[in-house]
Amino acid sequence: MTSPLRTFTSSSLSFRLAGALLAATTLATVPLAPALAQDSAAEARIRKIEAEIRALQRKVFPGGDGRFFEPQIAPGNESAASPANVSPPATTAVTDILVRLDALELQLQTLTARSEEQANALSQLDARLTLIETAANAPLVAGTAGDVPKIQPSATLPVAAPARAAAAPAPAPAPAPTPAAAAPVAAPAVAAPSPTRLAAVQAITKPQTADAGDDEYSYGFRLWNAGFFPEARQQLTKFVEQYPNHARISFGRNLLGRAFLDDNMPEEAARWFLRNYQANKNADRAPDSLLYLGASMIAMKDTKRACIALAEFAETYPLIASGRLATEYQTNRAKVKCS
Template sequence: MLRFSVTDFKTSIGAALALGLAVASVPAQAQDDAEVRIRALEAQVRALQRVVFPGGDGRFFEPQVDRGTSSQGGSQAGTPATGAVTDILARLEALETELARLTSLAEENRNDLRGLDTRLTTLESAAEAEAVAETAEVTVAPETTTAVAVPEQREEPSAERVAAVAAIVKPQSDDPGDDEYTYGFRLWDAGFYPEARQQLKIFVRDYPNHPLISFGRNLIGRAYLDDGDPEQAAAWFVENYTSDKTGRRAADSVLYLAIAMIRRNETERACTALGVFSREFAAEAVGRLETLYNTTRERVNCS
């Protein structure tokens, strides 16, 4: 992992440039000190190169100047007094060029890493959705796999039941979609589960884009679960979660899917649903659904 930043580069080159401008007006001893500091900067650049190109790149920075040394290793006679300044400025220019190249490579690396993070997040989300769907690989009647209002085959209700259902008031407001959902909720709350399912399926069919759609699909699953049919309930819980993972009752559907699997003695699938719930809905696990989550976990032994 790269451990340098553009700020570090700018700070180093800024100090080096300031040093080069000061050299022209200082004595020989100060120029010797400048030489030491320039060499230190060059060493830092080489260290950065080793980080960017850990295997060797063949393009490492080398000072592109002639130090004016003779065959005996001493300074050449007749070197102009401005040679030291020229040497420093040339080396600073080379440093600035190399730092710019390293900065560009670092930015490319960051962009590549961001792209990888995005791809990993997408893959993880798809895998989690598939894991939830796999927990409900059950035989489901065609009418319950799609949000349509199909009358359920059941015994003819008694006169007393018909009268009790008729007593449930259907609201009349300026939001007919809300009225349909609220009526289905009232039927479910009163324990009339088949009637509630039929009413809620009408709501889901007629108002697929309503703000309460996630509530509606989830409540159909609840109405099946409360009526002793975890198989059909699981299908609706999966549909609600996979249709909109950000839906306002998506978390409830995943948790109730685990409950449905427990009732079917499907321990492994129940644990899968609980795992997805804890990862994707951590805030709900310690908030609104904390009690239900904890009691559900106590009912199953997940390794």
């Protein structure tokens, strides 16, 4: 039989153990509630801060596409946390600028292509103008000659030996050589040219423009400029005969004289220089032809006629003698001693 004291003691012990467990459980759960409350408050603050940062990013980086940050809150509704609450605009200033930049790039590409085409056309035009100007200034390379009113006897310049011509008295005035007399002398052809020379001549292209006369002259100039003097004489003679009234006739006759003079044929050159000068003293290359006439006389060692031609050049064209052809004039003047 169990004693009442033992039964009470066991019951008391069980009660105490249950109380201890209940107290432990209570103590374990009591701090958890404040901790959970603190965690919820911190999480809410963090979410609010994130939403405000996204709102700030929306102000700094506006845009309706995925390249920019989307706002998480709207003005007056700071508690909004989802970007889905704010609908992006259909278009923005940035997207409009990007579209306009694309259009500007396309226009710039078009303008660049057009400018390159125009630059190419201008380059070709400049090359043609350079060729024309070179032809116009060709006499500047070696001087120019022309008509000498006081040298009317120069029509007989091709008289035999230069020494005899220098010793003889001034011949009586005579008419200038006629084109028929000068033309045959101006068109000697090169005998049996080598294949290499033929290929080089054929490599020089003839211009093809609306002005056929200018094309003939320009082709003759190209031949002369390349050093093919016989071919140049043949071509320039063709130009002079077929286009006697062309705007470049003065250039053609003068250059034809140059083609003779540069090929060491001063007598034939003098014929063309004199003819060009006498044809029109106000023509474009009349001063050049007169100066080159003096150069031809110097080459023929006819000092007297050279001095007459140079003096006539300085008297008739003082501005050109001291300007455009000053160097050529002084060079030729230094080669002879005139009284």
